[in-house]
Amino acid sequence: MYKPLADEIRPHSLDDVVGQKHILGQRGLLRRIVESGSIPNMIFYGPSGTGKTTVARIIAEKTNRTLRKLNATTAGLADIKEIIAELDTLLTPGGVLLYLDEIQYFNKKQQQSLLEFIEDGRITLIASTTENPYFCVFGAILSRSTVFEFKPVTPKEAEPAVLRAFNILAEREGKTPELEPGVVQRISQSCGGDVRKALNAVELLFSAARTDGDKLVISLDDAKTVTQRSAMRYDRDGDEHYDALSALMKSLRGSDADAALHYLARLLEAGDLVGACRRILCSASEDIGLAYPQAVPIVKACVDSALQLGLPEARLPLAEAVIFLATAPKSNSGLMAIDAAIADVRAGKSGPPPRELQNVHADGTGFEREQGYKYPHSYPNHWVRQQYLPDALKGTHYYDFGDNKIEQAAKKYWDEIKK
Numbered sequence: 001m002y003k004p005l006a007d008e009i010r011p012h013s014l015d016d017v018v019g020q021k022h023i024l025g026q027r028g029l030l031r032r033i034v035e036s037g038s039i040p041n042m043i044f045y046g047p048s049g050t051g052k053t054t055v056a057r058i059i060a061e062k063t064n065r066t067l068r069k070l071n072a073t074t075a076g077l078a079d080i081k082e083i084i085a086e087l088d089t090l091l092t093p094g095g096v097l098l099y100l101d102e103i104q105y106f107n108k109k110q111q112q113s114l115l116e117f118i119e120d121g122r123i124t125l126i127a128s129t130t131e132n133p134y135f136c137v138f139g140a141i142l143s144r145s146t147v148f149e150f151k152p153v154t155p156k157e158a159e160p161a162v163l164r165a166f167n168i169l170a171e172r173e174g175k176t177p178e179l180e181p182g183v184v185q186r187i188s189q190s191c192g193g194d195v196r197k198a199l200n201a202v203e204l205l206f207s208a209a210r211t212d213g214d215k216l217v218i219s220l221d222d223a224k225t226v227t228q229r230s231a232m233r234y235d236r237d238g239d240e241h242y243d244a245l246s247a248l249m250k251s252l253r254g255s256d257a258d259a260a261l262h263y264l265a266r267l268l269e270a271g272d273l274v275g276a277c278r279r280i281l282c283s284a285s286e287d288i289g290l291a292y293p294q295a296v297p298i299v300k301a302c303v304d305s306a307l308q309l310g311l312p313e314a315r316l317p318l319a320e321a322v323i324f325l326a327t328a329p330k331s332n333s334g335l336m337a338i339d340a341a342i343a344d345v346r347a348g349k350s351g352p353p354p355r356e357l358q359n360v361h362a363d364g365t366g367f368e369r370e371q372g373y374k375y376p377h378s379y380p381n382h383w384v385r386q387q388y389l390p391d392a393l394k395g396t397h398y399y400d401f402g403d404n405k406i407e408q409a410a411k412k413y414w415d416e417i418k419k
Helices: 029-036 052-061 078-084 108-112 115-119 139-143 156-174 183-190 193-206 219-225 237-255 257-269 273-291 293-309 315-327 333-346 406-417
Strands: 042-045 066-071 096-100 124-127 146-149 176-179 210-212 216-220
Touching: 029 052, 042 052, 052 066, 052 096, 052 124, 066 078, 066 237, 078 096, 078 108, 096 156, 108 139, 115 124, 146 193, 156 176, 156 183, 156 193, 156 216, 183 219, 183 406, 193 216, 193 219, 237 257, 237 273, 237 315, 257 315, 273 293, 273 315, 273 333, 273 406
Parallel strands: 042 124, 042 146, 066 096, 096 124, 176 216
Antiparallel strands: 210 216
16 A cells, blocks of 8 residues: 655654754753653644644653544544543553544644543643734633644755655665755755655656666656745735735835845735735835835835736836835834824823814804814914813823934924024
8 A cells, every 4th residue: 555755754752853953952951851651631723834743742752641533624523532431441452542643623622522531631732823822722622731842844854854755765666766966955955944845856757767777866857846936935814924024014114135035025926916925015104104205105006017017027016116115214103102192092191172173063052152263374484372181181192203303304393483
């Protein structure tokens, strides 16, 4: 029966696991927990192909517990009840280590059904998820578990696994692989941190390799064909989506045009044109703001062009917008001012507008005094001193001029008039 290479090459010790040195290295916390033999309930969080299932199997082998595995995409309450029925029987003398893959697909009731047995220790839960567990795992399960984050495997870390895969296939077929320079690096670079994808590429290349006597020639051109589109991680509703958007905006705020272009490219390659446009428009007001007020109409024109053009041409006006915003002067004075005002409103600091600002229709209807509004355009420099804030907020200060050229020029102008 056919056995996928990714399953055949699966490590049987923590030393052979690719990547995850932050938790599985010699000083890694997870390694020390496993070696202690006292296994707590754990949630493995991270992208696919990073070793979550492999580590769970290794842990099960190092304990005296029976391993049971469920995939939440297909399992239900009946499957959980079957496992519960095995408890305290000869089938599970040391208890059960339950590996629950994709726990985010279990609803609240399904997750709750495990609580009693997790609580008394008859079931040790190791759950994995590709989504943020703090959003998708029921709070009671989360509070009884330790979360470990599995990170994408770097290209350098993936290279030994790719070489090992070629050697295993060569031994299976009884032929010697001849790898052109750059093949291993190409596969490792293009797997997007997912070792399983890299091994699948190796298997495909090996099966299609050109035979030269007792040698199998693995060409770089074939490797490029198999990996012509990098296995970029992106989930329109998941962490990758929000991380990429956040990184784009923070790169614009940090005036790093190169980084901003990189994250824009990732968003566009994933087809997320609307998400990129929203972040770019927001940055024009939030981060450039009054330091360059014309940024908003300029960026709006670029975004309108991009949405009309669609991909791939949309990359051109959006690239211009990103470079423009990253290199523009920055000011968040408008953001700080409106947030401070909103905070006062939410705190109940309010009251009616001063009589001078109220609608003139109220004059002559029993009010104790006339409106008395002073029309600024009737005074020198189109300004006159009068109260605008409600009495409860009289003298409150929200806006501070930014230290950029445009706002400092405005400050100098108004300081002179209001002195």
